[in-house]
Amino acid sequence: xxxxxELDLLLNELYQRYGYDFTNYARASLKRxxxxxxxxxxxxxxxxxxYRVKHDPDYLTHLVEExxxxxxxxxxxxxxxxxxxEQVLPVLATHPFIRIWHAGCSTGEEVxxxxxxxxxxxxxxxxxxxxxxxxxxxxxxxKKGLFPLSQMKQYSENYILSGGKKEFSSYYMTRYEWAxxxxxxxxxxxxxxxxxxxxxxxxxxxxxxxxxxxIYFDKELQDKVLTLFDNSLERLGFIVLGSKENLxxxxxxxSYAQMENKEKIWRKMR
Amino acid sequence: MAQNAITPYQYVxxxxxxxxxxxxxxxVERLPEHLNAVIIIVIHRKNDKDSILQELIxxxxxxxxxxxxxxxxxxxxxxxxxxxxxxxxxxxxxxxSLDSSEKIHYSRPSIDVTFESVAEVFGKSxxxxxxxxxxxxGAAGLAQIKRSGGYTIAQNPATAEVAYMPQxxxxxxxxxxxxxxxxxxxxxxxxxxxxxx
Ligand SMILES: C[S@@+](CC[C@H](N)C(=O)[O-])C[C@H]1O[C@@H](n2cnc3c(N)ncnc32)[C@H](O)[C@@H]1O
Numbered sequence: 001x002x003x004x005x006e007l008d009l010l011l012n013e014l015y016q017r018y019g020y021d022f023t024n025y026a027r028a029s030l031k032r033x034x035x036x037x038x039x040x041x042x043x044x045x046x047x048x049x050x051y052r053v054k055h056d057p058d059y060l061t062h063l064v065e066e067x068x069x070x071x072x073x074x075x076x077x078x079x080x081x082x083x084x085x086e087q088v089l090p091v092l093a094t095h096p097f098i099r100i101w102h103a104g105c106s107t108g109e110e111v112x113x114x115x116x117x118x119x120x121x122x123x124x125x126x127x128x129x130x131x132x133x134x135x136x137x138x139x140x141x142x143k144k145g146l147f148p149l150s151q152m153k154q155y156s157e158n159y160i161l162s163g164g165k166k167e168f169s170s171y172y173m174t175r176y177e178w179a180x181x182x183x184x185x186x187x188x189x190x191x192x193x194x195x196x197x198x199x200x201x202x203x204x205x206x207x208x209x210x211x212x213x214x215i216y217f218d219k220e221l222q223d224k225v226l227t228l229f230d231n232s233l234e235r236l237g238f239i240v241l242g243s244k245e246n247l248x249x250x251x252x253x254x255s256y257a258q259m260e261n262k263e264k265i266w267r268k269m270r
Numbered sequence: 271m272a273q274n275a276i277t278p279y280q281y282v283x284x285x286x287x288x289x290x291x292x293x294x295x296x297x298v299e300r301l302p303e304h305l306n307a308v309i310i311i312v313i314h315r316k317n318d319k320d321s322i323l324q325e326l327i328x329x330x331x332x333x334x335x336x337x338x339x340x341x342x343x344x345x346x347x348x349x350x351x352x353x354x355x356x357x358x359x360x361x362x363x364x365x366x367s368l369d370s371s372e373k374i375h376y377s378r379p380s381i382d383v384t385f386e387s388v389a390e391v392f393g394k395s396x397x398x399x400x401x402x403x404x405x406x407x408g409a410a411g412l413a414q415i416k417r418s419g420g421y422t423i424a425q426n427p428a429t430a431e432v433a434y435m436p437q438x439x440x441x442x443x444x445x446x447x448x449x450x451x452x453x454x455x456x457x458x459x460x461x462x463x464x465x466x467x
Contacts, residue, residue, distance in 0.1 A: 001386075026341075026359075026367045027361065027362070028360060028361045028367050028369075028387055029359060029367060029369040029371070032359075032369070032371070033371070069369065069370060069371040071371060071372065212370050214340065215340045215367065215368045216369070218361075219341055222341075242340075243353075243355075244338070244339045244340050244353050244356060245339070245340050
């Protein structure tokens, strides 16, 4: 395990030299990420990694990609998507125009899942899905709409559990080992890099997803980011968090009510 | 004197896979309400999102039981469960944290991840217990607990439903004790409850 001082040194360098601020990330997880990096890139010591960071700007993209956790899936937590179908979409349907923000969307599985839900509710034509992440490389994938074919069996099961009634394979074409999702979904997505630590609110939404991103932040940063969401959400809009995340103890808790089904969906009441 | 009677151990972390659930249920049933310790359990399970495991355990114990959510405070006399599909980490002496990074030994939660994290933060006050299972997860973590000054226990492979996991630990590190399932509660009570010598 790398030592606290070494981690501080690295974080300071990333901030001073490249402007990436990881100082308020949860330490236990971040330490494991750095250790993993030492292993996969075959550094024999922390000093060696540190030297590389200082002297090789091209290494930065890879470093940031590996420090963050990008694991995701389509219809992850199917019961949540079912609740969105049943309780959130009917409310969104009353709006002339629907804006949704997926903050920390990784490679986009969550965004395509939502686009499918919107289409099945006949709402996609009047929706825009803003897909943002810190990593430029992961969001490139969203524009391509390509996902590993090997995952489709599980995604199809998730889709059915989420209340999907169609043949899941009707949404994509098979290209070698990839599933290529239809371009009509992508045409409703706006893809951009956005760093939740340092970038500001850029629009007002009716629905914000931020799942499995806050777990990597300490409480102080969680609070700051939740305030950013609060400033980016219409009254009576919805915030969706990851299955083990909560806004109960945050500074914005008083303005929000959790939906009645135990799923991690909150509504802005004032 | 009362001061001298305080035990060095305050954190019990248990890991198990196939064949470990029964052992755990029997154990929690026999633990007293005021144990003066934190119990952390990592069991491999199918990725079922409902909290059957929590209910099963809660029905059998007087201690309070909680499936950990992100940044939950660490409280005594409570049994904490690693949630499905997340690694359970110790953020600092007061808080848990979660992480959905890559599986380790095909497992998330991984026993190694939690054992190593507990060892790093709580060192000498840890008792690590590795139970029945068909997976190599947990052996390296138990060795880490030992190196950090904690007390290590493996379920006796001869009486474990699946011997592989505790046997891996025994091969890798000189554990402090090898225990039959039905003795585990007494062994832990001995270690945890202060007795004047
Ligand atoms: C585990 S993924 C979550 C993906 C998806 N929301 C889900 O739950 O399946 C976490 C994502 O958060 C992104 N992330 C981490 N720090 C961020 C930051 N400061 N700003 C924006 N995104 C960030 C990572 O790049 C990563 O893609």
